[in-house]
Amino acid sequence: MSSTLKDIANKTGVSVSTVSRVLHDNSKKYKISDETQERVKKAAKELGYRINTLARGLRLQKTYEIGLIVPDIANPFFSAMIKSLAGELRKGGYNFIVYDTDEDISIEKSAVKSLMEKRVDGMIIASVGQEFSHIQKLRDANVPIVMIDRCFDSLDIDSVSVDNVKGSLFAVNHLIKEGHTRIAFIQGLPGTYANETRLQGYKQALNDAGIGIDEHLIVGDDFRSLNGYLETKHLLKNPVPPTAIFTAGDLIALGALEACREHGIRIPSDLSLVTFDDPVFTSYLSPALTAIEQPIQKMTEMAVAMLYRRMRNPDDERRKILLEPKLNVRSSVTRLTTLTTITRITNQ
Numbered sequence: 001m002s003s004t005l006k007d008i009a010n011k012t013g014v015s016v017s018t019v020s021r022v023l024h025d026n027s028k029k030y031k032i033s034d035e036t037q038e039r040v041k042k043a044a045k046e047l048g049y050r051i052n053t054l055a056r057g058l059r060l061q062k063t064y065e066i067g068l069i070v071p072d073i074a075n076p077f078f079s080a081m082i083k084s085l086a087g088e089l090r091k092g093g094y095n096f097i098v099y100d101t102d103e104d105i106s107i108e109k110s111a112v113k114s115l116m117e118k119r120v121d122g123m124i125i126a127s128v129g130q131e132f133s134h135i136q137k138l139r140d141a142n143v144p145i146v147m148i149d150r151c152f153d154s155l156d157i158d159s160v161s162v163d164n165v166k167g168s169l170f171a172v173n174h175l176i177k178e179g180h181t182r183i184a185f186i187q188g189l190p191g192t193y194a195n196e197t198r199l200q201g202y203k204q205a206l207n208d209a210g211i212g213i214d215e216h217l218i219v220g221d222d223f224r225s226l227n228g229y230l231e232t233k234h235l236l237k238n239p240v241p242p243t244a245i246f247t248a249g250d251l252i253a254l255g256a257l258e259a260c261r262e263h264g265i266r267i268p269s270d271l272s273l274v275t276f277d278d279p280v281f282t283s284y285l286s287p288a289l290t291a292i293e294q295p296i297q298k299m300t301e302m303a304v305a306m307l308y309r310r311m312r313n314p315d316d317e318r319r320k321i322l323l324e325p326k327l328n329v330r331s332s333v334t335r336l337t338t339l340t341t342i343t344r345i346t347n348q
Contacts, residue, residue, distance in 0.1 A: 003044075003047035003048060003049045004049075005019045005020055005023075005049075007047055007049070008023075008040060008043045008044050008047060008049060011043045011046075011047065012036075012039050012040055012043045014036060014039075014040065018030075018032060018036065018040070019040050019044075022036070022037050022040040022041065023040065023041075023044060023049075025093065062121050063118070063119050063120055063121055064093060064094055064095060064121065065094065065095045065096065065097060065118065065120045065121060066089055066094050066095070066096045066097075066120055066121060066122050066123065066124065066307070067096070067097050067099070067111075067112075067115035067118070067120040067122070067123040067124070067125075068082060068085055068086075068096050068097065068098045068099070068123070068124050068125075069098075069099045069101060069108060069111050069112070069115075069123065069124070069125040069126065069127070070082060070098070070099075070100060070101070070126045071100075071101050071102070071103045071108075071126060071127070071128050071129075071150070071223075072100065072101075072102065072103055072223065072224070073098070073100040074100075075223065075224075075249070075250070075251055076250055076251075076277075076279035076280070076281065077149075077249070077250060077277045077279055077294070077296070078126065080279060080280075080296050081126065081148070081149070081296055081299070081300060082098055084296055084297055084299075084300040084301075085124060085300045085303065085304065088300055088301055088304040089304060092304070092308065094121070097115065097118065097120065099111035099114070099115070101128055103128055103189060103222060103223070103224075104128065105128045105130050105131060108125075108127060108128050108134070109134045112125075112134050112135070112138065116138075116143070121144065121311060122143070122144035122145060122146075122307045122310065122311050123138070123143065123144070123145045123146075123307075124145075124146050124147075124148055124303050124304070124307060125145065125146070125147055125148070126147070126148050126149045126150050127147065127150045127151075127152075127193075128150070128189070128192065129150040129152070129189070129191070129192030129193045129194065129195075130189070130191050130192060132152045132155050135147070135152075135155065135157065136155065139155070139156065139157050142314050144307055144310040144311045144314070145157060145158070145307075145310070146158045146159065146160065146303045146306045146307045146310065147159035147160075147161075148160055148161065148299060148300070148303045149161050149162070149194065149294075149299070150192060150193050150194050151193050151320070152193060153193070153320075156318055157318055158306045158307070158310055158318050158319055158320075159319075159320045159321065160299055160302045160303050160306065160320075160321040160323065161193070161194075161299075161321070161322060161323070162294045162295070162299070162322065162323050162324075162325050163322045163323065163324060163325055164193075164194055164197035164198045164200075164201060164276075164325075165197050165198075165200050165201040165204065166201065166324070166325055167198065167201065167276060167292040167294075167325035167327075168197075168198045168199075168200070168201025168202045168204075168205065168246070168276070168292070169201045169204060169205050170292060170325060170326075170327040171201075171202075171205075171246050171274045171276070171290075171292050171327065172201070172202050172205035172206065172246060172274075173205050173209075174274065174290065174327060174329065174333065175244045175246065175272060175274060175333060176205065176206075176209050176211070178272070178333055178334065178335045178336060179335055179336035179337060180243050180244040180272060180336050181209075181211050181243075182214075182217070182240065182241075182242045182243050182244070183202075183206070183211075183217065183242060183243070183244045183245070183246060184217040184218070184219065184235050184242035184244070184245045184246070185199065185202045185217065185218050185219075185220075185245075185246050185247075185248070186219055186220040186227065186228055186231045186232070186235075186245060186246075186247045186248065186252050186256065187199055187218065187219070187220040187221075187248045188220065188222060188223035188227075188248040188249050188252065189221065189222045189223055190221060194248070195223075195248055198248050198276060199218070199248075202218075202246060216238065217235070217238075217242055219231040219234060219235065220248070220252065223248065223249040223251060223252060224251050224252070224255070225251040225252065225254045225255035225258070226255055227252055227255060228247055228251065228252035228253060228254065228255025228256040228257075228258075228259070229255035229256070229258050229259045230255070230259075231255075231256075232245065232255065232256040232259035232260060233259045233262075233263070236259070236260075236263055236265065241271075242271070243271065243272065243336055244271065244272035244273070244274070244333070244336075245271065245272070245273050245274075246273075246274045246275070246276075247273070247274070247275045247276065248276055249275065249276055249277055250275055250276070250277040250278070250279050250281075250282065250291075252275070253273060253275035253282075253289060253291075256273060257273070257285070260273075267287055267332050268287060268331065268332050268333050268334035269334060272332060272333040272334055272336075273289060273290070273332045273333070274289070274290045274291065274292075274332065274333060275289055275290075275291045275292070276291070276292045276294075277291065277292070277293075277294055278291035278292060278293035278294065278328055282328075282330070283328075283330065287330065287331035287332045288330035288331045288332065289330055289331075289332045290327070290328065290329050290330045290331075290332045290333050291327075291328050291330070292325050292326070292327060292328075293325065293326040293327075293328050294323075294325060295323050295324070295325075295326070298323060299323060302321060302323075306319065306321075
């Protein structure tokens with residue numbers, strides 16, 4: 001038979017209420033000494049006591065579960081995000097349920113419905129990003145929710161994301177500084193917040209430098225590696241191919257690298273490459289990829305803190321936070337001179 005609070009109280013010589021306060025993390029509130037906390041926790045462990053989270057949840061009208069929704073858990077960026085979110089939620093004593101929507105808005109809607117039925121205490125959502133009517137319904141129902149990475153400017157909801165426009169400006173300006181003017185952009189899923197803001201930054205950098213925008217150099221339709229692979233092959237067939245490619249995501253960049261390998265295109269001597277996201281593997285590739293880093297740890301810490309705040313104070317003003325991106329310069333970009341440009345075009 002499982003032990004009870006009274007068993008722990010008898011073993012430690014303190015009251016049942018003191019045992020309950022220690023085991024439910026209220027020691028600081030009730031000024032319980034460190035020595036008493038240690039004694040109670042030790043006794044609870046020795047007696048094999050386990051908190052009845054179901055009963056606790058029913059009493060407090062909480063499930064102690066948070067729903068996490070991401071568009072593609074196979075994407076290293078989102079898998080790192082989930083890992084970081086999980087760590088932050090565990091610190092607060094919360095369990096979590098993860099849904100992978102496979103970049104499909106219908107699956108995302110089903111995930112939201114399922115989480116509502118499970119009565120989770122809140123949700124953190126990296127949306128597919130094509131529409132938000134289902135998220136607006138959560139907002140109208142006062143469900144605690146925070147959008148992360150893929151957000152909506154027109155939706156009045158707590159959100160945290162990186163400044164995608166600025167990140168693209170950093171990437172394209174770096175290529176321009178190295179002499180590149182024929183820069184392709186392999187985009188992700190059109191119409192989504194992350195893609196459109198990164199595309200905006202790409203175009204702005206070219207315009208600011210007085211470089212005409214060639215729509216034939218803007219290609220792609222999702223954030224996966226096959227997109228990068230196919231579109232790079234397409235770009236390499238251009239009569240005047242780009243001297244540099246900027247990809248909207250890390251998986252796109254991997255596909256681009258594979259296409260270049262098959263065509264005997266060397267990075268960076270034949271083609272320069274810059275990507276967004278900067279997962280851990282980019283620095284281990286050969287060559288190491290120049291990339292725009294998103295501060296995942298800071299992003300997730302803020303998302304969880306914002307969710308807890310919304311859960312405590314449902315009527316507080318909603319906040320939209322943009323974090324600063326960082327350009328990590330590595331080995332995948334070469335300086336382009338007039339001579340190498342002429343040689344490259346002649347050899348194609």
